[in-house]
Amino acid sequence: MTTKLIRLVFLLGLLWGMGCSQRSDTPCVCEATPVVDTALMAFLSKAKAAHHQADLLEQSGQVDAAIEVLDKVTSFTQMSDRAEVREVLADTLARLSDLRGQRGQWEESEADIRKGLELAPSGSYFEGHLYEMRGVNEERRAKAQAEQGDAEGAQTARRRAIEAFERAIQIQDSVIRRELSDEGADR
Amino acid sequence: MTVYDDKGWEELTPPTPQEVEQAQALREALEAGEDHPDADLLRSLRFLENPPPLEPRVNEWLVHRALHKMAPSHRGRWVASGVAAALALAAGVVVVLSTGPDPTTAPVVRASLVSCRSTQSLFHEPFDRHGGTSSRMDRIARDRARDYRTNLFLRGGVQP
Numbered sequence: 001m002t003t004k005l006i007r008l009v010f011l012l013g014l015l016w017g018m019g020c021s022q023r024s025d026t027p028c029v030c031e032a033t034p035v036v037d038t039a040l041m042a043f044l045s046k047a048k049a050a051h052h053q054a055d056l057l058e059q060s061g062q063v064d065a066a067i068e069v070l071d072k073v074t075s076f077t078q079m080s081d082r083a084e085v086r087e088v089l090a091d092t093l094a095r096l097s098d099l100r101g102q103r104g105q106w107e108e109s110e111a112d113i114r115k116g117l118e119l120a121p122s123g124s125y126f127e128g129h130l131y132e133m134r135g136v137n138e139e140r141r142a143k144a145q146a147e148q149g150d151a152e153g154a155q156t157a158r159r160r161a162i163e164a165f166e167r168a169i170q171i172q173d174s175v176i177r178r179e180l181s182d183e184g185a186d187r
Numbered sequence: 188m189t190v191y192d193d194k195g196w197e198e199l200t201p202p203t204p205q206e207v208e209q210a211q212a213l214r215e216a217l218e219a220g221e222d223h224p225d226a227d228l229l230r231s232l233r234f235l236e237n238p239p240p241l242e243p244r245v246n247e248w249l250v251h252r253a254l255h256k257m258a259p260s261h262r263g264r265w266v267a268s269g270v271a272a273a274l275a276l277a278a279g280v281v282v283v284l285s286t287g288p289d290p291t292t293a294p295v296v297r298a299s300l301v302s303c304r305s306t307q308s309l310f311h312e313p314f315d316r317h318g319g320t321s322s323r324m325d326r327i328a329r330d331r332a333r334d335y336r337t338n339l340f341l342r343g344g345v346q347p
Binding site: 044054081084129133 | 249250254256301302304305306307310311312314316317321323324325327328331332334335
């Protein structure tokens with residue numbers, strides 16, 4: 001009974017509150033988009049620290065430790081409604097894919113790329129960079145398979161590398177064209 | 188705008204011996220790190236301009252605390268539901284009783300806060316094939332730190 005009453009009060013309040021969206025001359029809290037706040041800054045700080053830590057580990061040859069540090073960033077699944085979070089995660093996944101590619105972890109590096117492409121905005125440098133990294137890893141894979149005597153596998157990987165690089169170039173071209181037209185419009 | 192804006196330094200009243208003496212005492216206190224009624228304020232201002240590096244453990248703790256707030260506990264959710272119900276009811280009453288928009292109300296401040304958005308506009312050329320991710324992170328964090336400060340001021344009712 002009490003629970004039903006609470007629900008009823010909540011529903012009434014909610015409906016009343018939603019009524020404010022009909023006022024066109026007042027900005028409404030229910031239309032709110034996420035704003036730059038402490039949680040976002042904390043995430044950015046964490047990502048920044050992790051990448052600098054990964055730099056130092058990479059420089060000292062500890063690639064596995066660098067992967068482990070960056071994995072802690074990409075395992076974060078909250079705040080996906082914030083563009084900054086999605087783009088930082090996409091960029092971090094591109095770097096992770098590169099590191100895993102260096103270790104010959106082909107499947108894992110491709111999984112990072114796929115995850116990153118789901119997060120990166122379409123037609124952005126972030127998306128283009130992910131395709132480029134896919135190309136780099138397929139190129140590495142082709143070389144490794146050729147050395148192992150797997151000519152067919154190497155040929156397939158080479159074809160995928162070419163396709164990925166081609167896609168990266170198309171995306172980067174479209175971003176550059178858009179940038180230049182924006183600059184022209186600003187003048 | 189002060190009354191001195193249209194005057195040259197040479198036209199200002201010269202400092203009194205007492206003012207010179209006080210300034211000298213403040214300077215000595217700052218240099219020697221001693222106590223002085225105004226020295227603490229000036230040291231605080233210096234930290235504002237050039238803050239000392241944050242201890243990694245303190246930084247980790249702050250990040251953990253901020254992110255922890257994102258995931259309320261089970262009990263917290265019940266409390267939040269109750270508070271949300273009360274707030275929704277109160278919001279409804281206010282909206283029904285109000286006769287028109289008031290520019291000083293919170294929604295206006297909320298609407299003017301800097302929103303989350305793509306960071307693409309911070310970069311004007313394709314990313315390097317290898318490396319450069321850390322500097323991109325630095326750039327994004329630096330840019331959003333400015334927005335964060337702006338929002339802090341706006342929430343405090345100050346136009347930055």
